[in-house]
Amino acid sequence: MARTAIPGGLSARRAWRSATLADRRPETAQAVTLVLDVPDWPGHVPGQHVDVRLTSEDGYRATRSYSVAAxxxxxxxxxxxxRVPDGEVSTFLCDDLRRGDTVEVRGPLGGWFVWRPGQPGPVLLVAGGSGVVPLMSMLRARPAGSASPFRLVYSARSPEDLLYREELARRAAENDGVEVGLVFTRSAPEGDRRGVGRLRPEDLTGHGWSVDDAPTCYVCGPTGFVESAAAHLVALGHPPERIRTERFGPSGP
Structure with a gap:
């Protein structure tokens, strides 16, 4: 299968661009979605990320990487x-950035952990905490009626920590080839039969695809979560070459 080129030439992706905050949407008590206007943005492939740079009045700079959400x-x-505890960049972005304020962005970056619309076969998305962000970009890029069915297994600390809660519930209810399985590690909703606990192999077999379905697997979250989830998938028989991983974040769900 021919591979679609990553948007933007190399020099364009390395260039810093001014981005203006156009809107912000609260997702949870600790997370917010920022909508940035970026003139001449080259576009991106679901799963990619960007660098965000802040510069203070005294010239101090801080840079962090964030996955593209849509x-x-x-x-x-x-x-x-x-928001990361004591995180200077995430705290500023979540609490202090206002409509009309500007930051600098660079990208899009990354070419391995991506899903391209039209890519054949079923897809298994395994998310730990905020690792759901690039996976949500993939899910949102899936065209209605696509022949590639998606299954998302999403591990979060509690129902209150779920990102995109209402959208995920709506997509699952539409019955258009998207299924969502939720795993809670610290507190679960009343009536949840699974109970709390970290991701287990049976979560992947119960909510995911069998080895015979030959899905492409995308796993994203904190390092410990990703290593454990990928090990579960390999132990279940999924070929390592069909498992793509992305690690980030300071703590597990």
Missing amino acids: PTDGDALELTVQ
């Missing part, structure tokens, strides 16, 4: 940022 055309870019 496959937006044109000059808009959506990032979902979760």
Whole structure:
């Protein structure tokens, strides 16, 4: 299968661009989605990320990487940022950035952990905490009626920590080839039969695809979560070459 080129030439992706905050949407008590206007944004492939740079009045600079949350055309870019305790960049973005304020962005970056619309076969998305962000970009890029069915297994600390809760419930209810399985590690909703606990192999077999379905697997979250989930998939018989992983975040769900 021919591979679609990553948007933007190398020099364009390395260039810093001014991005203006156009809107912000609260996702949880600790996370917000930022909608940025970026003139001449080259576009991106679901699963990619960008660098965000802040510069203070005294010239101090801080840079962090954030996954793109939605496959937006044109000059808009959506990032979902979760506040990190004592995090200077995430705290500023979540609490202090206001409409009309500007930051700098660079990208899109990354060419391995991506899903391209039209890519054949079923897809298994395994998310730990804020690792759901790039996977949500993939899910949102999936066209209605696509022949590639998606299954998302999403591990979060509690129902209150779920990102995109209402959208995920709606997509699952539409019965258009998207299924969502939720795993809670610290507190679960009343009536949840599974109970709390970290991701287990049976979560992947119960909510995911069998080895015979030959899905492409995308696993994203904190390092410990990703290593454990990938090990479960390999132990269940999924070929390592069909498992793509992305690690980030300071703590597990």
